[in-house]
Amino acid sequence: MPESDRSHRPLPANRAVFGTTDTDSVHDEPGGGDLHPHPVPLWMLGGVFATLVVLTVLTVAATYVDLGRLNVWVALAIAAVKGTLVAEIFMHLHWDRPFHRIALLAAVAFVALFIGIAMLDRVTYLPDLIPGHAPGVQQ
Amino acid sequence: MASVAANPRYEGKHHLAHHFDTRRQQFDSHKLAMWLFLVTEVLMFGGLFCAYTIYRASHPEIFLFAHTLLDKNLGAVNTIVLLFSSFTMAWAVRAAMLGERRRLSALLAITLLCGFGFLGIKAVEYNHKWQHGFLWGQHFAYAELQDYLAGHGTDAATGPAPDPAADAHAAAVMAELDLAAAVTVAHGHDPALIPRNVHIFFGIYFVMTGLHGIHVLAGMIVIGWLLRRSLRGDFGTRNYTAVDLGGLYWHLVDLIWIFLFPLLYLIH
The missing domain is CATH 1.20.5 (Single alpha-helices involved in coiled-coils or other helix-helix interfaces)
Structure with missing residues (x-):
């Protein structure tokens, strides 16, 4: 594809959501399209791990409390919080x-x-x- | 990003494939593809979670009874092992981004060891089920189940410890359901109710934990490959894509276990 075609193509409105395209990556990205790693701070990784362990203990403890039908929902809610932490911090989604x-x-x-x-x-x-x-x- | 160029940190062996304009675009494409793959993984496990939900909603007594045959403690320990491995994997990605070569290799090795630990504990659990015939479908040994329950109190070393409170709770729930089919047998000091078709729980248990175990194994192969490449000096501040994406896979395996553990081991 000739360079002229590329530079005149309009940028998609949803660029921020879908990520870089071949048109904007060269010209608009800071650093000219180079990688810009974002290492997650170690204290944050350690904090997430500690929280996950606490929540695991909590979910085991919760089974000894009789909440009737609510028990399974409590377990799922705790699992959802743990899953969100893993996805947002460990998997970098944040x-x-x-x-x-x-x-x-x-x-x-x-x-x-x-x-x-x-x-x-x-x-x-x-x-x-x-x-x-x-x-x-x-x- | 002038600081990157002036950075003395190890950059790794990197190249830009001819069909990409920039490194950034190359990285983003790889990461997007990985996430789309993870989406298909979630959907695949979704089918099993659906089977679980239907059976548990229709026949709660099976789940309530059968889960007491699992070892809650081993399940909890395995959860911690997997969470710790996720932590070391996330740290490994950080080390790769910072160009810390030795630390990256060490963290990948620890993560791999945790994978072995998880599968080892899982093997102990599977072996216990196998020994007692707590299996799927027609392989479930109902005759041995009664013997097992009868010797429950004396066999604490190989099985879960007897829990009178849980037994009483299970009996109350089953009475509430008015289970005509429930069988009463003497089991040591406590009477236990064995519902029909307990094997259905073990069919679901083995398929869900088995597919998860295969994923752990696959993740370990990926991490082993990453470790080899890390020792070779492939990864650094300008090449961490493979570590990042392998990490995403490992975290997804952790994520699925986070839901499997309470749903299979902690039924109330």
């Missing part, structure tokens, strides 16, 4: 291009949609379920 976070959240959202609709479908055959009689091989 400083990354937003598209990476959007991709991950979209994946999680589609899994939730998948499970949600499968659970809705369960209502159809719910009357046929006999408690304690899961389908399976003969014992």
